[in-house]
Amino acid sequence: MSKVAVIGAGSWGTALAIVLADNGHDVMLWARRQEQIDEINEKHTNQQYLPEIELPKSIVGTTDLREAVAGMEDIVLVVPTKAVRSTVQQLRELLTTKATIVHASKGIEPQTHKRISEMIAEEMADSNKLADIVVLSGPSHAEEVCLRQPTTVTSSSLNIEAAKRVQDLFINQNFRVYTNPDLVGVELGGAIKNIIALTCGLTNGLGFGDNTKAAIMTRGLAEMARLGVALGAKPLTFSGLSGLGDLIVTCTSVHSRNWRCGHMLGQGMTLDEVLEKMGMVVEGVRTTQATHELATKLNVEMPITAALFKVLFENVTPQEAAEELMGRVKKHEVEAISNYTLTDNEY
Known part of the structure; x- marks a missing residue:
């Protein structure tokens, strides 16, 4: 021992x-x-x-x-x-x-x-x-x-x-x-899932249901992998415990302080009011700022992260952010997240 x-x-x-x-x-x-x-x-x-x-x-x-x-x-x-x-x-x-x-x-x-x-x-x-x-x-x-x-x-x-x-x-x-x-992928998955959990809580606070939560989680996972691969992570890591697993537990449970923070924001409270009421660190807030800065620097598309950044730091209302996300130009769902090709002997 x-x-x-x-x-x-x-x-x-x-x-x-x-x-x-x-x-x-x-x-x-x-x-x-x-x-x-x-x-x-x-x-x-x-x-x-x-x-x-x-x-x-x-x-x-x-x-x-x-x-x-x-x-x-x-x-x-x-x-x-x-x-x-x-x-x-x-x-x-x-x-x-x-x-x-x-x-x-x-x-x-x-x-x-x-x-x-x-x-x-x-x-x-x-x-x-x-x-x-x-x-x-x-x-x-x-x-x-x-x-x-x-x-x-x-x-x-x-x-x-x-x-x-x-x-x-x-x-x-x-x-x-x-x-x-895959140290890079494990750390990024654990960090970025807090952004998606905040967003899921926010949409729930707006009164949206399971369809919206499924959309945010699925497209959020794509954002997580897109940034991760740009930084050298393995795509498969984001389908594992520190990616998809952590995303599920943090986005679907009232135990999650990030979800609770987002929920209160969606109900109309300000960020300062929420943080004072919770009395605990909400890592997703700082992570949203850092990730948005990093994605912008690397020219990696992360629309959910960008929308949450505007709510947290640019006084955009949750309703306005939701409308902006849904009004984006048409996309193909199956999009390459990079030119990286996973082979059997690489993982």
């Missing part, structure tokens, strides 16, 4: 800590707020993020980042995208041994358009304390993971042996982990 640090005690960080504890690992769970850590250590709960869930007693909480990572060879990073760089900068100074950083966040950085693994690599450049970077992604609501309901995710890394080692850390009878060598 191993000792593992989980950095970030939100709903997903706590859920992953539970999986690790179930597998017999000693888990150090870090959070900023002392009252949250006191609750985790004394009551073995984390009510703000996971009401009515009892945490294994082998999970120990701390607000001391140095204590959390001391001697750890595996660090699971579960912080919002906007906090990744600052957190990794601290880790760089505090690590006492060479460690693998496993990130389980889903987003793209605005302006730089970097994926999270790229951000980590930049901040750890020239450090002798970084072993590997692995992403853990897939269709996984924290609430259901904590109830030990069957869940499947993907472990991906440029070093497939590191991905396999992380697979071994997490896999159990309730939490099945597959490996995938």
